[in-house]
Amino acid sequence: MDIPPIMEPEKMVEIALKNAIKQSKAKNKTKSLKALKERESKKVFLFSKALAKRLGKAISSFPEMEKLSPFYRELADLLVNETTTKKALAQLHASKKLLRKKENQFIKEIWRQKNEKAVKKKCNEAIGRLASIVKRTKKSIKALNLARKALREIPVLQLKEKSIILAGFPNTGKTTTLKRLTGSNPKIASYPFTTKKINIGYFNEKHRKIQVIDTPGLLDRKISERNAIEKKAMLALKHLAGLIVFVVDPSNNSGYSLEEQFSLIKEISREFPHIPKIIALNKEDLCGKKEMEKAERIALQKGIKTVRQGKKHCEKALKEEIAREMKLL
């Protein structure tokens, strides 16, 4: 999620003041009190306007949590404290309003002054007061910048169409399956809470762009091995998933027995009860006929469809099954 950083308030004040001074400089050398009042009130107006604009931009560029899609919201909820963020945004909003109100009052006061010295004094007072309104948002800006840093961790995904999520123990062939399905090299994105990056690929089926997601560290372990945050991050995937493809390696080449692999499938299925699932039986070339058939038998007993995958069976069969499950046919 791309959110621009918010400038430190001191810097905002510095830039706004520099510009306001420059733009309100006298073009002619009139020395009347009226001309001075005009210049000084213009300076206050420009200063306040620039600051209010910066605050407004900071507010509008920050995503409204309520409007985020459920997937992003669930992850955002883990990463940032919604109440703190809301309070910080509310302070920025209130400061912006106060700026304009004070600016109005000060300009009126400038015009009421009787001599040059008093006008300049009032103008300085105004600048100081307006600057302090902005400087008081320092903590809020810091909180928002921290939240922004965390939210940037959330991967940018296509959310319009439901995705295929790959699951299975390490080394079973999830990334290979992703590459087989999507052809090119997967796009890499970061996913919060795992040091690993998620892999994303796309393929077209029946004029639809199907997104395939491989999430190392999330759906490749027993649920009991996960901490609460990882578990929530894992569950955020339910908002994206149209189909879970379990990659199973019946050849023992990955180091996990069929029993272990089916027990992982059972656990994950329990966490995602409403999402359709299929099994891609991988590494067929390394499997004996018996192992393959055993895996198919167990899957049949559990009521999950299987598709063979490997050197002989290319991605065509798997793509067809995916299309069927996602009701593309």
Ligand SMILES: Nc1nc2c(ncn2[C@@H]2O[C@H](COP(=O)(O)OP(=O)(O)OP(=O)(O)O)[C@@H](O)[C@H]2O)c(=O)[nH]1
């Ligand atoms: N012979 C054979 N090897 C395969 C097949 N599919 C994957 N492999 C190999 O198995 C190893 C693991 O494959 P990956 O696709 O990296 O497995 P992964 O599930 O993504 O592994 P992690 O990212 O560690 O969870 C790699 O060396 C692959 O080349 C297959 O169908 N046949």
Ligand SMILES: [Mg+2]
């Ligand atoms: Mg992998």
